[in-house]
Amino acid sequence: MILLRLALKSLRNRQTSTLLTILSIAMSVTLLLAVERTKRAAEEGFTQSVSQVDLLVGARTGPLNLILYTVFNMGSASNNISWESYQEIKTLPEVAWTIPYSLGDGHKGFRVVGTDENFYQHYRYRGQKNIEFQDGGPALDVWDVVLGSQVFDKLKYKIGDKVVVAHGVTRGEGIQMHEDKPFRVVGILKPTGTALDQSLYISLYGMEAIHIDWKTGAAPTQENTIPQNYLSKENIKIGPITSFFLRTKTRIETLTLQRTINNYESEPLLAIIPGAALGDLWRGLSQIDTVLKLISLMVLFVGLAAMISTILAGLNERRREMAILRSLGAGPARLTALLVFESFLLTGLAILTGVLLNTGMFVLLSDWLESQFGFYVVGQMFSPTDYLYYFSS
Amino acid sequence: MIKIENLKFKYPSSSQLILDIPKFQMKKGEKIFLYGPSGCGKTTFLEVLAGINSPLEGIVEISGCDVTKMSASEKDQFRADQMGYIFQSFNLIPYLNVQENITLPLYFSSKKRTRVSAANENKKTTEICKLLGIEPYLTQPVTELSVGQQQRVAAARAIIGQPSLILADEPTSALDFNHREKFIKLLFALCNQHQTSVLFVSHDRTLEKLFDRSLSLHEINISSKVDEDAL
Incomplete structure (x- = not known):
């Protein structure tokens, strides 16, 4: 309970850096989700050109x-x-x-x-x-x-x-x-x-x-x-x-x-059978798929690196605060719990922001994307890669 | 209260002993003024007592428990339960208000918590703050208080939960003389309620007459004597 209160107050105290951290993680989440979705949209736009035909x-x-x-x-x-x-x-x-x-x-x-x-x-x-x-x-x-x-x-x-x-x-x-x-x-x-x-x-x-x-x-x-x-x-x-x-x-x-x-x-x-033939054709163009996957992975990597570095930078800033809490009797386990909790809170918020940004963006822009690029926001909202990202964060 | 025998301490990076104290004792409820020039090892001595620094050898017994035989986490717990520490730089948490700062130790020590229950917390805090004259500021952020007021918040934080020993590391260096004396008197008034011992270190001897006993670190620490002779 006290940890929760401390974490929240501490984060609020460092509003600017907290917001920046959340924003930077949220951006990489958004980017990753966007790449993933673009990939799925490209694939579906192609392979689903005609459906319900035998x-x-x-x-x-x-x-x-x-x-x-x-x-x-x-x-x-x-x-x-x-x-x-x-x-x-x-x-x-x-x-x-x-x-x-x-x-x-x-x-x-x-x-x-x-x-x-x-x-x-x-x-x-x-x-x-x-x-x-x-x-x-x-x-x-x-x-x-x-x-x-x-x-x-x-x-x-x-x-x-x-x-x-x-x-x-x-x-x-x-x-x-x-x-x-x-x-x-x-x-x-x-x-x-x-x-x-x-x-x-x-x-x-x-x-x-x-x-x-x-x-x-x-x-x-x-x-x-x-x-x-x-x-x-x-x-x-x-x-x-x-x-x-x-x-x-x-x-x-x-x-x-x-x-x-x-x-x-x-x-x-x-x-x-058109579905099968279209699928074959898309697999024939598998290089596109590979490139998009590679971009996804790079985004994931950069996102994680950014997240870790911002959290570590935050830690350094707070060394004194940690020392004070330690002197008041907060053991290493509780301090670790505090930091882990804070990081979870940050990443949780960031992922939420990212997902909202991503969803909001696609909802707002889908008409424009459709008319300008014939790009359709389709398919499931989340793919396994997304879950992988949440998990690793 | 405190019993020290053959305490030897040096920092890992240095070859010279900083502390070499054959014998030191302190009675329960006693208020000791320990002075010495800057850099003679006063803070190091307090840190050894608090279990923050571990000595090379010797016995450091506080309330009948030998601190040197404890594991790191036991030391942490023992410090939280038995002691209150007042720092030279106060070390208040800037984003908590006065009350939150004062009650913080209660959340990290189950012993202190049993002495001041959650239901009793507000009453006890108000009581201490009334005595220290900072009651009107309870809900204010500590950063908005004057240095003297922050000092008293730090003292209140050290005293809450009835520790048996208060270690004070030059807490008055930022105050003028009148305020120092007033502060010490208030601190003692609080300590006398529960027979809390106070070990107060300072380089400034103007306050020594207020204490039960006053001694120089040189009197008990042989290593600094050797040092001085060499000079």
């Missing part, structure tokens, strides 16, 4: 290639899936729903994805998160287009603005434009912190409509051009798509279904 199906290629071009707009598709095969797989009894992706066109450096209503309804990222609109609604009609949040931020289109799609280019400036068939902005997505933000979304009908008179693979001549107002959902027959996401009714069937699709006879297809 299979990703595309033309036969490498699993990495399939996931790279479908999810991250890197590389390009080697082949398409015929509409008939897609329909056949889609209607298999074990399939709950599918999200088709038709790729290949772009707009001012962003890719254009042709998809259907299932995308807005079923696409999930980072666990449970679904697609939301900051303005407008889904692109279901032939000439509708929805903007990803980064597209909106960069191009500043409003609802109702006209968008012309470039042919065959998913990055950079296009050469051939579908100028005769402009789209109209009907919706803008909320930021997701995934590759979703960097795309424009049209319907499969729209994707088919702009290519309807390109059957030879080149731009139509004047006389072959079919005017935009001639086209409607009824007279467009949707052709091949690039890939699709698939969800089974009971997840147990995933592996059987994967084998079925991989052995599909009418055309060569590849089905992969």
Whole structure:
């Protein structure tokens, strides 16, 4: 009891140095937690780009290639899936729903994805998160287009603005434009912190409509051009798509279904489990992980060193005080208890401050981090490394 | 009260004996004034009595217990239970108020605590402070008191819990003559309540007439005599 009182009064007496000590330890705790969290956020932002999907199906290629071009707009598709095969797989009894992706066109450096209503309804990222609109609604009609949040931020289109799609280019400036068939902005997505933000979304009908008179693979001549107002959902027959996401009714069937699709006879297809492939890819980039871990460790080391040095410096200051207490009969054990108690109090307060700082910072800045860097504060609040730090303190 | 035989002491770093006291005795309740020039070993002598310094050889018996035979922690406990120490520089804890400073020894000695129970603590402190004239300052920080008042706080801290021996190391050096005399008288008034012995060391002999007995450290310490002869 007396120790508690002495410790508190003594700490209050040395307010400035106490506060500085707490602050310096709190800073290193904050830094460590921030590094840890950034690490987790980077990993989750990457591996959780698409979730609650059991299979990703595309033309036969490498699993990495399939996931790279479908999810991250890197590389390009080697082949398409015929509409008939897609329909056949889609209607298999074990399939709950599918999200088709038709790729290949772009707009001012962003890719254009042709998809259907299932995308807005079923696409999930980072666990449970679904697609939301900051303005407008889904692109279901032939000439509708929805903007990803980064597209909106960069191009500043409003609802109702006209968008012309470039042919065959998913990055950079296009050469051939579908100028005769402009789209109209009907919706803008909320930021997701995934590759979703960097795309424009049209319907499969729209994707088919702009290519309807390109059957030879080149731009139509004047006389072959079919005017935009001639086209409607009824007279467009949707052709091949690039890939699709698939969800089974009971997840147990995933592996059987994967084998079925991989052995599909009418055309060569590849089905992969996206979560596993993304995890593999992240591990492939394991150097990033190692570097972040190394930074974490260094921060931990510096933090501990700072803490020990401030506490030792404090001890030296208090030699006289200790001598007085000793002369009044406080034995070495009680003095040690006093100092240990003080250190615990300091580190306890410091860790608390650090955690609060860290949490407060992320809560306050998360919107800004999201919008500026697509950096999402996600995952559990504390990781084993954090506990290690508390323990060692 | 105190019985010393063949006490020899030197600091580890020096080759010369600082204390060599064949015989010294002090009766219970006696008030002894011990003088000597600065650096002759007065403080060292008090520290040996308090068990802070350990002698090379000899017997240092206080209240019938030989201090030299105790372990370090036993010495700490014995000092806390049996003695009150008044330092030259008072050694008050700056961040505690007057009352907290005075009652501090009660928390480190179970013997002193049984003599002044927690329930009795405030009453006893007020009583001592009334006698010393520092009662109005009980809740003030010690740093706001005058030197004379701080001195009396240090005395109150030494006397609380009825130690059998008070060791005072030039506690009056910061006071003027009138205040010194007044302080000693107050201290004795407190000590007489419970027959507390006082060993008071100083280089200034103006106060010696107030004590039961006055002696020079040279009279009992042979080593300093040798030293003086050499000079």
